[in-house]
Amino acid sequence: MTQSSAAPAVERRDNRHRYEILVDGKRVGLTAYRDRGEQRVFYHTEVDDAFAGQGLAAQLVHEALTDVRRSGKRIVPVCPYVAKYLTRHEEFNDIADPVTPEVLRWLGTELG
Template sequence: MNRPSPAPTVERADDRHRYEILVGARLAGLTAYRDHAEQRVFYHTEVDDAFAGQGLAAHLVQEALTDVRRSGMRVVPVCPYVAKYLKKHEEFADITDPVTPEILHWLRTELGTLT
């Protein structure tokens, strides 16, 4: 008899600068960010292949954006998945800031990826 999968839960892991989605005790995916003043800059989202096709990325990003709204911050969607999600979910438009060259330069510096 198959037991149903546990409901996914989303947790903010500030020490790792990311939101994590867990299925049971397993890390199924994450969306990574860095904070820049009052902006939370999302730059990468991934879901483990073992959990693909279950809508976990959308659930993860929705919970992350809801948390950003609760915290009074704004969203900058550098991550292509987060940007795509925001285009389909206009309820977050009021807390979304554009990706600018200045933000991209700051993020590269923050992540240590400047060449």
């Protein structure tokens, strides 16, 4: 496990359709999304193994969902980690939409 002196920072990378978490300026994790109208569909989250167990995935997802709220969009949690996070953090329930077969078909087309 790698420890750092700098506080982790989360940045939205619209050109890459993801939020990244950086430690000492280095990307150590991400949560990927695609926008579908007013919905931000999260489909994948990962954190480098060297940084596992430090709560970085939770910080990343929390800041990403907070950003979605500020933008006026809604959350669709296709990613299992984001879905699990939402079950433990009910403060985002008011902006969460269910994963539907239509959303999954659309996402499959988007991702090719």
